[in-house]
Amino acid sequence: MKLLIKLYVTLFKIGMFSFGGGLAMIPFIKKEIVDSNHWIDFSTFKDIIGISQMTPGPIAINAATFVGFKVSGIMGSIFATLGVVSFSFILVSIATHYIMKFKESKILKSAMLGMRPAVIGLITSAFLLLAKSSYTLKDIKSIILGVIIGVLSFKTKIHPILIIIISAVLGIFFYGIF
Structure with missing residues (x-):
């Protein structure tokens, strides 16, 4: 029961001090879940963020549900x-x-x-945190893929689902064929 209360309080704190949506919450979630409590490792954290982006629902709720299950089941x-939602x-x-x-x-x-620039800073921090630890900065193919998808996302009105499908096809082409 003590662990369940600690989970609740930790995620309540994340929900209470995280303004600006899921992406802005990523640095705070990482600090509490990975660094402070060591409930999951950073590699698993990156997987949660990726899966949370592909599944319905906010990142914080998806991450909380996953971490809670990993730590103490249902x-x-x-x-x-x-x-995470109480506050x-x-x-x-x-x-x-x-x-x-x-x-x-x-x-x-x-x-x-005053909070708007802080939210942009937190989202930028989340981007840099994930980019720094992924293959994006270590592999020319990933850089090319990131630039293509970034331009498509920013310059066109292509639906995000189509962006994910295009990314998968380019991933197969870049990593599966060559």
Whole structure:
């Protein structure tokens, strides 16, 4: 039971201090899950991020569910998942009550403007963390593949599912044939 509570509290903390969505949460999730608690290793963490990007649902919830299961089975999944969503649920419940009262608040607007660059920084940090440890910076084929997919993603309106399929085909071509 102690481990389940630790899972809940750790994931609650991640949910509480992670603004900006799943990608912005990656550095914080890594610090808590891999570095501080050693529940999984970094290689498994990278796999979770990859799988979370391909499966429905937010990265934080998918990661929490996986880590919880790895650490303490189904009950671990339940406690970890509830932990990561609890703060958001509480915050949204409270915010909906007061949103109209403070929607024109200069302090609130200023705080939101201040958080935007931080979110971009956290997303950039997540990108660099994953890129640094993957084959992307070590293999010319991966660099070429990354550039092609990056340009397609940024310059076209190709659906993300099609991007994943194109990546798989290019992966087969680059790594399977040559």
